[in-house]
Amino acid sequence: MSQSQLANAQVTLPVAAGQVGRLSQALMAMVLGVFVIGMVGFSHIDVVHNAAHDVRHSNAFPCH
């Protein structure tokens, strides 16, 4: 793609391009969030379970 075409694409699709960047960044953050929740609330590792025990019960996450 030539420089002029590239510039043209950016001029005609600024909102859409920005949206895609925003969407993918938001998705990355959400995947990170799911990972953190999964580790604290759902990991079967005994040590993690024991450390987060009261939180798992308090959040009504399935426990034991």
Added chain:
Amino acid sequence: MSTFRSIVFASVISGFIVGLIVTVVQQFGTVPLILKAEVFEKAAETHQHDAQATAQPAAAGHDHAAHDHGDHDHGAGDHDHGTGAWEPRDGFERNAYTAAANVLTAIGFALLLAGFFAVRSGATGARVSWHEGLMWGLAGFAVFTLAPGLGLPPELPGVPAAPLLSRQIWWLAAVLATAGGLALIAFRRSVPAAIAGVILLTLPHLIGAPELANIETNVPSSLTHQFVTAVTVTSLVFWTLLGGLTSAVFARFDQRA
């Protein structure tokens, strides 16, 4: 500032604040009930061990850990504390880990919320107000507490339940179906979508959560009832605070982009 950084900063700040507030709320609500239930749980464990020890007096090298693993996830006496893995000491250490786990959980859910706020404000062009954030928080309460709690009510230590993995799978399915159902109703304002949404909302409960045929526990049912109320109310506080605060903080970071 990039969207990702705005989301992460906003989530860490609001997750930290809400996690600490909820830790304090839990000290008055859920934690005293958990500690009370553990007294019954430990009594049942001791009783079970004694019973098994007298039932098999000839068993050489009687191994407590082994029969704890034996019926793991099935009986009242299978609490993980019996397996000898590290656990925080009661008192400050235990509460410190609870606070840390609360903060991490709040940050995790804030990352989800702020992700939606970013997509939403990107699509509408207007920032998500604290009030809209609070509504998202209420949706989170419905998705992550109310819906899974209908099939799998908050459980105290010492109350036997169906195998852990099956309950985790049902919990996740209920969360996904409820989120999908609410999204269909809220964002696709058509009759077919609304019908599909209601079907999705009810589907996990028609299938039913995994449960044991009969539950024998010496944890009093009044304690369990108090716990269900405490968990639900604490969770409502958690989600409304988290929704409102995360949206407000995210809007501030996002504006500076």
